[in-house]
Amino acid sequence: MKIKNIFAKLALGASLMAAGSAMAAQVTYQYLNQTHSELRNWAGQYANPTVYYDRAVCSQDMTAYACGQNIQLGTRFLQQMENQYPLSAKGIFAHEWGHSIQFRYNIYSRPPYQELQADCVSGAYAYYAENNLGYQGLFRSAQMAAYSAGDPTHGTGSQRASYVRNGYNTRGNLVGCF
Numbered sequence: 664m665k666i667k668n669i670f671a672k673l674a675l676g677a678s679l680m681a682a683g684s685a686m687a688a689q690v691t692y693q694y695l696n697q698t699h700s701e702l703r704n705w706a707g708q709y710a711n712p713t714v715y716y717d718r719a720v721c722s723q724d725m726t727a728y729a730c731g732q733n734i735q736l737g738t739r740f741l742q743q744m745e746n747q748y749p750l751s752a753k754g755i756f757a758h759e760w761g762h763s764i765q766f767r768y769n770i771y772s773r774p775p776y777q778e779l780q781a782d783c784v785s786g787a788y789a790y791y792a793e794n795n796l797g798y799q800g801l802f803r804s805a806q807m808a809a810y811s812a813g814d815p816t817h818g819t820g821s822q823r824a825s826y827v828r829n830g831y832n833t834r835g836n837l838v839g840c841f
């Protein structure tokens with residue numbers, strides 16, 4: 664591991680402990696509809712998926728999935744994530760939007776890079792949303808949610824947090840993720 668990465672990991676650990684200041688939202692359909700509008704305004708020129716709530720359109724697993732130009736969001740799952748990491752429901756929605764862009768442009772990378780690219784899109788959205796929509800803390804929450812959910816398909820927690828950061832560093836220009 665490079666020295667730079669060790670410092671990045673230490674900094675992330677410190678930010679993990681500082682978490683919990685923002686308020687968790689109620690992940691209602693209205694809240695998700697609003698997030699959908701925000702994502703469409705930001706990235707609708709790259710993909711404009713149809714979004715389904717609590718319906719098994721892509722998978723029987725009611726977490727969050729994208730397939731083709733459909734996104735499936737489970738409100739129970741998103742509320743659980745939101746309670747742990749306020750605003751992370753928006754970050755997860757943005758991650759799925761990233762998959763919709765991949766599918767639209769036929770971008771398929773081997774694991775975990777397909778997922779890490781979607782994490783990058785989530786980070787780019789976090790920058791946009793913090794600076795244009797007033798969602799302070801979204802970046803940190805998106806990063807921590809990703810960090811908490813490492814696996815062989817999505818990448819390690821550290822890889823995921825680092826790709827959310829890469830996206831944030833595009834200053835909201837998701838093209839930098841592709």
Ligand SMILES: [Zn+2]
Pocket residue numbers: 758759762778781
């Ligand atoms: Zn994904």
